[in-house]
Amino acid sequence: QAQLLESGGGLVQPGGSLRLSCAASGIIFRLYTMGWYRQAPGKQRELIARITSGGSTNYADSVKGRFTISRDNVENTVYLQMNSLKPEDTAVYYCNAVLTSNIWGQGTQVTVSS
Numbered sequence: 001q002a003q004l005l006e007s008g009g010g011l012v013q014p015g016g017s018l019r020l021s022c023a024a025s026g027i028i029f030r031l032y033t034m035g036w037y038r039q040a041p042g043k044q045r046e047l048i049a050r051i052t053s054g055g056s057t058n059y060a061d062s063v064k065g066r067f068t069i070s071r072d073n074v075e076n077t078v079y080l081q082m083n084s085l086k087p088e089d090t091a092v093y094y095c096n097a098v099l100t101s102n103i104w105g106q107g108t109q110v111t112v113s114s
Contacts, residue, residue, distance in 0.1 A: 002026040002103045004095045009108030012085055016112070020080040022095030022105055029076040032099045036069060036080045038091035038110075045094065049080060063089075085112045 008020040020036070035050040048060045049069035057069055068081040078095060089112050095105035 002097070002101065004097060004103055004105035006093065006095050006105045006108040009093060009110045011111045011113065013114050014085060014087060014112055016085050017081070017083045018085065018110060020082070020093055020095075020108060020110075022078045022080075024076045024078070024097060027097060027099075027103065029071075029097075030073040032097040034069075034071055034078040035096040035098070036067075036078075037094045037096055038089075039094070039107075040088075040091040043091075051078065082110070085110075087112050 003025045005023045006020060008018060010018065012018050031053050033050060033052045035047055037045050037047050039045040046060065048063050049067055051057045051069045051071050059067060066084045071078045090110060092107040092109050094107045097103040
């Protein structure tokens with residue numbers, strides 16, 4: 001059974017950093033394009049970072065230069081390093097895996113507040 005499990009969310013002050021992790025099981029992880037999405041209250045879910053099976057990355061303009069997505073195909077894990085966090089980064093962050101199927105994690109809350 002395919003499963004994605006996010007971790008690493010929490011409360012952080014503006015300007016701080018967090019690293020999110022997403023551990024995959026039940027899939028051939030190295031074949032999947034992995035993405036991080038977020039959904040703030042009252043807003044649509046948006047793609048913020050994606051990494052292909054070949055390691056190519058792309059980012060939403062709102063996080064470019066602050067967030068870094070990476071993957072470990074041995075540990076079957078994708079990471080999102082988030083630096084210089086802003087209050088507007090507050091959202092539930094979701095991990096996504098896409099190949100022939102589209103798999104979602106349960107989400108992890110990130111709150112940026114002083």
